[in-house]
Amino acid sequence: MRIALLARAHLGTMAVLFVLALSACLLVAGLPRAMQASFDEALRRSLVSAPAVQADLTVSVESRSSEEDLHERGQFDARDRRWRQILPPALRPLATGAGHMSAKTTSTPVTGTSGHTHMNLGWLSDADRRVDWVQGRAPGKPSTMRYEGATIPVFEVGIVADALPELGFEVGQTKMVGENDYAALKIVGAFKAKDPRDRYWSHNVDILQVVKAQTPGSDELEKRITTLIPDAGLTALSGEGRNLSYHWILPIDARAASALAAPDLQAAVAEFGRVAALQSTASPYHLDTGLSKLLGDFLAEVATAQTVTYLVLGGLLAVALGVIALVVLLLGNRLDQPLSLARARGGSLRQVAGAGALLTGVAVLPAALAGYGLSFLVPGPVLPIVHLGPLVVVVAAVGFAGARLALTHRTPLHERRDDVSAGRPSARRVTLEVLVVVLALVGAYLLRARGASQDPFLLLVPVGLTLAAALITLRCYPYPLRLFVRLAARGRAAVPFLGLTRAARARSAGVLPVLILLPALGVSVFAAVISGGIADTQRLASWQQVGAPIKVTSNVEIPAASIDRIRATPGVEQVVIAQTGRVQVGYGAERAEALAVDVAQWRRILDGAPISVPPLSDGALVSPELRGRGTFEIGWQSRVKLATRGVVESVPSFFTQGKFMVVPLGVLTRPAPNTLLIKGDVSPDVLARLVPSATVETQERALSAIQDDPLTSTVRWTLLVVTVALGSYALVAVVLALVIGAAERASAVSFLRTLGLSDRQAQRLTVLEILPMILVTALVGLGLGLGLPFALGAGVDLSSYAGGLPVGDYSLDLLVPALLAGGLTTVAVLGAYAHTAISRRRNLGAVLRVGDLS
Structure with missing residues (x-):
């Protein structure tokens, strides 16, 4: 067949198919990329906002004897190179920055203070680049002195300037530390950090400020400070008589973090800790880091975000495919006459079905390639769904076109009886439909009973509920209409009876929009309700965090x-x-x-x-x-x-x-x-x-901080985009429903016009034929969307996006549902009037064939 000629003849339908396929491919390929980019940004922000002592990798070891002491910087450097050599491949891109090393004593009491004041010794490998000496001088080499009949070391130390008045110390003083193994600490200088806000000091907060702790069983506070010693001080520092530990800090560069690699990073951290422990000789090396917990918390938040977003994206894809199927159905209807003629003239079923599939592919394939290409303008990593999504759209559209034409034209000169509205469903089909409804209800009950979880079951339950609602709607849709038909039959006006009768006898082509409108409305209303629930809970969380419009606190x-x-x-x-x-x-x-x-x-x-x-x-x-x-x-x-x-x-x-x-x-x-x-x-x-001296918090700032979180923004932004897209697809489905039945409707109206049907009556007839399907589907879809959040219950934990509070109070805001229902109804009514206006201009001879009135 001449595909080009057919494409020109049906250019309008082909253009609609192209636009719908383009939008579907762009959404299904672009939205996941944007989501994943926000996941990466959320991970990076999480690592940056966390204290460095949690995010970085710290290898530590305790020295318990003189044989385990490290007295030279070169010994530290050799081990630092070793740690970087054994880093797992997944961690190497994140640990490329220059770290630092330290040696510190702990629990070193000042003699005569009954353990209420501690002065520890600390060495930092890069102290000269981190501090400025504001009093005295930098410490020098250690010496010795006699104390209580023994020779003890004398360390020259520096202390942070802010600690001097708090501890009652002065530069030039010498303090004795220890209870058995004594040492003298001579304070020769005071320093200040060059940049006290640098993440570096998270590892060395004990050096930069006095650490206070409640003494057990007493109202007094323990005060601890770690003083600085120079490289030369390592020669006299030993773990034989005091608690001494060495640390190698490998900072994590958050810019190299990727959400996709987060599970591998968790495994790599555990592997690094295991391999580091194998390097032990006497005292064991161990890895100190909160990176695994940070990654675990992040993955839990991402799992919820992925569940919610993929749930609505799955609904979006299903609705988009349904709308594309409606256009393919419309194209097939318009190809019915030439394909029937080709089949009657000896064309094979493969040729007929292939021609329809090829014509569909001519519109869909370029649209898919264009949407796929445009998706690369969206920042973010390329996920498998970016490649698979457009392919699914093409295969589904072309496959549906070919399969439908193959079934329709399996016999030449196929005829369809116009006096039969529907066949009685078989017992097997009824049993299957009842089974689907029961399984959907049982699934919803089990989901609520077991609480929050992230697995495919969570995605299948909403799909099952939507399918069950669609089946119930399709089965129950004619019965209330038949009741209205009986009531209308008692009246004298013929238009209500005819319009409702045609609506109750709608064929599969007229009922198909139900399968598109219902999930479109259900998912869009679900997204709007979830978004509203998150927004309300975010506001509640901000008030609970601050407790007032403005809060001022001071120590x-x-x-x-x-x-x-x-x-x-x-x-x-x-x-x-x-x-x-x-x-x-x-x-x-x-x-x-x-x-x-x-x-x-x-x-x-x-x-x-x-x-x-x-x-x-x-x-x-x-x-x-x-x-x-x-x-x-x-x-x-x-x-x-x-x-x-x-x-x-x-x-x-x-x-x-x-x-x-x-x-x-x-x-x-x-x-x-x-x-x-x-x-x-x-x-x-x-x-x-x-x-x-005070800290000022406001409710508005707290709310902004919650809303500006990348994951939270992604969830709400995705819900908004999906809501708008599904609403648009629902409107398109209504228009297509009007267009698909236009020819049959025009024929019926033309018959009635020969009997004296006026233009106003023709408009009312068209509205009564279309509006019941729209209203019933809209009501069921709205009910489904409003009920899904409660049906899912605790299965979706959205507290991570609402300041830590559980999102469960989904207030019934009918603004979005009312707008969607009103829009669909308006489009249906306007379409009915437009259809009547077009039909009025048609010549009856162009619609009715010879013998139609006999």
Whole structure:
């Protein structure tokens, strides 16, 4: 057959097929690339935002004897080269940066402080590039001295300048450390970090600041500081008499990280730890890193994102293929006469089916290549689906065209009876359909019962529910229409009866749009509901993180003058002072976190917010761990007896677990506020200048931080794109449903026009024939989309994208469903009127053949 001639004759249909195939291939190939690019960005941001001590690889070993001591830099360098040699291939691209090495002692008490002050010794391989000496000088070679009848080493050390006043030390002092094996530490200089915000200091926070810890069984704090010694100090540093460990840090370059390689990285980290341990001689080498946990947490978040996005992308692909099938069906209908003629003249079934498939391929194949090529404009790695998606579209379109024509023209001069609307389904088919519905319901129940999980079962359940809804709709669709037909038959008007009768007797071509509209509406509404649920939970999480529109916290008391200045700042509406602290419960060693605040004022600040706190005028609100105590006593500035007035699971912005309580501010003898809860429109920078020692948090910033996460943005962006695409495909399906039945509808209207049917009646007839299918499918699709989030239940854990809170409160927002349903109805009505207007201009002789009226 002459394919070019057929293509020119049906150019409009071919163009529609080309556009639909192009859009489908671009979406199915481009969206996964964009998603994967965002996954890579999320992984990199996760590694960069995590402290370096967690993300980097640190090989450590303890020295327990003089034979295991390392006294020269060359010994450290040799081992550093060894660690890089044994790095697994998957880790090498990430560990190419220059690292550093260190030697540190731990738990080295200052003599005479009863273990409350510790001065440890530390050597950094690149200290000269990391610090500036602001007092005294850099330390030099160690020496010796006599102490209690023994010769002990004297280390020249440097100490961070901020620690001097906190510890009560001065440059030039000599401190004795140790309890048995003594050493003297002579403070010869004080330093400051060149860049204290550098990730490097995450590994050496003990050098840059005083580390404080609660002494067990006491209210006193232990203070620990690690001092710096030079390369020469290694000669006298030994693990024989003190706790000494050596460290080799291999920094991770997040720019080389890839989400696709994350599982291999996890395995590589474990392998590196195993191989490093094999290098041990006396004391074992061990790998210290939080990289495996970071990767594990990331993979868990990605698994959820992939489940949600691939679920909606799968629905998008299915709907796109369905719409393409409708166009192929339309093309086949228009090819019916020439192909029937060719078949009657001796053409083989292979030639007829091949001609239709080839004509479809002429439109689909270039569109697939164009969509595939355009997808490479989308940044991101090339996944297998990028290649397979367009291929699936081409094979499905061409295969459907060939198979349908082969079935239609399997016998020459095929005839179709117009007086039979549908055949009775066989018992086998009914049994199969019932089985599909039962399995879908059982699958949904099992999914809710077992909770969150990431496996193919999670993807099959929504597909099964959609298929079950479509089957039920197809089977039940004619019955309510037949009831309306009976009611219409009792009236005198013929148009309602004829229109509803034709709708109830719709053929498979008229019912096929149901299979496209239902998943299109279901998945698009599901995506809109999920997106709305994430947005609402994100807002709730931001309020729970901050606890007020603005929160100001300080490690020390906020002066009353600063509070007055904040109250007088333009834009500030209300300021609530609060104090947090750790209190003694009873007279024993039990401790609990406490918050003293005027709860009534706090509740006024939270008016209209999605969070609240119970009212409290006296007594205390306690955590579940402190429930059942009735009246109890606490020690906080003074001894206070409090009655339990309620139990709270958490306190927004302050406590989420453990032992805690909320008490009125009046229980304090002299409130020393360290927290301010502020309502108003004021810049956080202004508040930060008014209270330099404080940290300022806002609910808006917290919400922005949650929303700006790459994974969160990807999920919401993908849901938005899919919603728009599915809505567009649904509209196209409605238009195609009108076009596919246009010829048969025109013939019927033409018959009725010979009997006196007016143009207005013809319009009403067309609307009544089309609208029931649209409305029923729209209602079922909307119900399916609104019910899918609840049907899936805990099977989809979206807490990673909502600030850690579970997304379960899917509020019934009918805006998007109403827009979709309204759009479909409008298109159907407009299409009916357009069809009637076109049919009116046709000559009856061009529609009715000789003998049609006999």
